[in-house]
Amino acid sequence: MSEEKKVQTDSGIEIDRLYTVDSPHNSPPADQPGEYPFTRGVQPDMYRGKLWTMRQYAGFSTAEESNKRYHYLLSQGVMGLSVAFDLPTQIGYDSDHALSEGEVGKVGVAIDSIEDMATLFKGIRLEDVSTSMTINATGYILLSLYVALAKQQGADLKKISGTIQNDILKEYAARGTYIYPPKPSMRIITDIFEWCASDLPKWNTISISGYHIREAGSTAVQEIAFTLSNGKAYVQAAQEKGLDINVFGKRLSFFFNAHNNLFEEVAKFRAARRMWAKMMKSLGATDPKAMMLRFHTQTGGSTLTAQQPMNNISRVTIQSLAAVLGGTQSLHTNGYDEALSLPTEEAARIALRTQQIVAFESGAPDTVDPLAGSYFIESMTNEVEEAAWKLIEKIDAMGGSVSAIEQGFIQDEIARSAYEYQRQIESNEKIIVGVNKFQVKEDGSIPIFKIDDSIRTLQSEKLAQLRANRDNAKVDQCLQLLNDHVVSGQNIMPAVIEAVENKCTLGEIADTLREVYGEYR
Template sequence: MKDDTSEGRFRTASGIEVDAVYEATAGKAEEFERPGQFPFTRGIHPNMYRGRPWTMRQYAGFGTAEETNQRYHYLLTQGTTGLSVAFDLPTQMGYDSDHPIAQGEVGRVGVAIDSIDDMRTLFHGIALDEVSTSMTINSTAAILFALYLSVGEEQGVGREALAGTVQNDVLKEYVARGTYIYPVDPSLRLAADLVAFCAREVPRWNPISISGYHIREAGSTAPQEVAFTLANGLAYVERVLAAGVPLEDFAPRLSFFFAAYNDLLEEVAKFRAARRLWARLMKERFGASDRSCQLRLHTQTGGSTLTAQQPLNNMVRVTVQALAAALGGTQSLHTNGFDEALALPTEGAAKLAVRTQQILAHESGITNTVDPLAGSYYVEALTSKIEDAASTYLEEIEGLGGAPKAIEFMQGEIHASAYRHQMEIEENKRLVVGVNAFEEEEEPPSIEKPDFSALEVAQKLRLDEVKTGRDAGNTSQALEGVRSAARSTENLVPPIIEAAKASATLGEISQVLREEWGTYDP
């Protein structure tokens, strides 16, 4: 982006000033650092994609479990190597589909999951020991995890064989996304309980995905995305340690989730800076082993960068963003459908998104060598600048008492950045093709949408069948077990699993915790 000044200065999308030419002294890369070695700037594995490509994990979910199950089977036949579940808003907020507040929202932005019966249907015909599953769920993460674990057991899959990730990052909900339920402290307790449980019982599961994606989508810059995400990560580490779990029992399973945006080289540098900074923080603050210092990351292309105008242009944007993620060393990747600014992606758009990843992995040549942009004077300098800017933010957050105490500070910084970004577009200082540059008169696109009203009716009928067909006494007893654990320091995950198996609904379990803990009132 070029400044509107006589000097003609150039800046990255995040506002970092860019020189015309970079020389060898511009960067601060470790001269002898190799991929797979601390501080992992160049990647967490020595061979990276020469061993195998990143996991191609497509995010999907809408309507009822039956409709979403069909989409999962379709994605798997198209070469997707991992599943990622999108949940509807009532599920994210701890309400069953028959709750009055859920009316009109059931199945709209993801799949509705009310009970173990829905989870069975969601993964019908999919062997849970043959696929890894990521679940984008936070305040109700422990409940969805319990449902998934229980379905795995019904399939005969042992806990040690389950692989996947649950997001479980409540701090970024307060900062940027908004699907919080309980006050901060009990929410952190529940998140830490899930991490502790998985450390003991589910060794291949990532019990938390510390997420910068939603921070970026809310309007942050790249350095803010890195800083605020790592600040939240440090808070989780401290919380789990305080619960008595040894660092080396859980830190290697921490995972991260970042966005990939359009400024290709800034995004590559961002991923490299995040790995290096996290490794140094873990080593310096906690004395972590090299394995526990590795920042393992999932990336999703930027949803907010997609435009409703000239939507075919989004195919190019997604490709650039996916390229940035791969060049930046991601472990898994979701590529958005080009039509997502208009509606749920069609099957054709979803297939093209998968094909984009496959072409990058198998035809572009970028997987032939590790960290191919290492040594670029510009990329190395930008990596250091992003690390330095993120470190400055981290110092401010620490001065406020850490991430849980700095929620309003982070919100304010994000809001200011989002405002600047939008004003730059409106003042034509930042060009977006099809929006404020190279515009065209267009016919409104024809968009097919599911009959959400019919899907909501079907989901409510299914839920009613579950409630009338279960053993009410067993369900009530299991819910009291959750209540008892909430009142004590007992780990909440085992009683939540028992409640899930007793056909207690997500809304019922969440309501018990609301009654015990209250709700967050910002």
């Protein structure tokens, strides 16, 4: 008999020819769904009681254009909105700033003031919709704008639900849209935790993100190890501020990627839930709800190909199934054209329909933890967990995530994995259909969604009008109050909310903190 080919996942976990009851890593979880450590799901009945929230990540151009897309998506059956912001908004520059040139409205919507926020959600009652906002360094400003708008609408803040990403550690490690150094950034995050616990109790104060770690080239094992380590750092920072883990722990959420290896991805989600529960218990949580890992999933942007883009519909379908079989609480499916441009309306609709077909036609939601008991899945779950704990132990030995990032450890690990993945594609060890095998001559007939550069002029005109019509003495007073809060160590959220209500711009507020904290280089 010829020697068997060695098969392994991208995380380096070797896959056996056959899994049986006697396989070395096969041990089914003892816990029931909805019970610690939540391997099998955070709710006893999972999707039999309520489907995951179907979101579509959208935002481009001006608030007016994005508002039209939100109304379209809501009419097509999305259950929650997910807002993408442009780069200037993400890094704290108004649209008329010199550094904003060429980027306004390109990868998301431009939001400069309370007026843009009101336009973005025109005709949408914030009390009736759950909104997720992918925003980090300026998360405190966007949350304040959202709260100010809710107050304008007469909403009960106790009923407002949604999530801000607010995960700055992964920005230093994998994505790059940071402003301030790590320690003051952690202070802003714990201010948000503290303020929301009393004033916005249904809001998820952070979405600890493995998504961008994976997009930067990490493996599945690294994705959960680095993400949970970051989560641990946030929890410890909140505890140092005197916050109760059983209170703020219930408002922590996670954001993971779904890639093409269906079984490793399902195992990753199950292992992550179990690991977080154990981690939170070790940090002092006693309320089971504070130990639950609740997560949003987005299908893998970096897995989509510009070659034969319609093949991406199949990839997104596999990834959606992985998220659902792994027990996600909410899901965004990517458009097939996203390797080429922002998604067209048609691509966004097909992506949403993919979720709806999984929900209503596949049978996947009919039972809790459908792959439980599979010798392969249980073995893979245990092996993913074991490998991830080894990485977390290394990070802990360095003093935790912040130290590991400052030493470049996490960045180097991700870079190594990204290099190895690309090397395997170029050597044909890994087949990407349509890229290094099964190529065809393309005719370029896929429609491309383009954003006009004139958006910056429009936003700049709106800003000039805002500055001319507001009470600028009151603006100066608000910015001085914010500066005082920052310097004295008081919670900044009330001062930021007052500033946006008085028409201070995003750039002005970000600059007030820049003057005190400086910028991270």
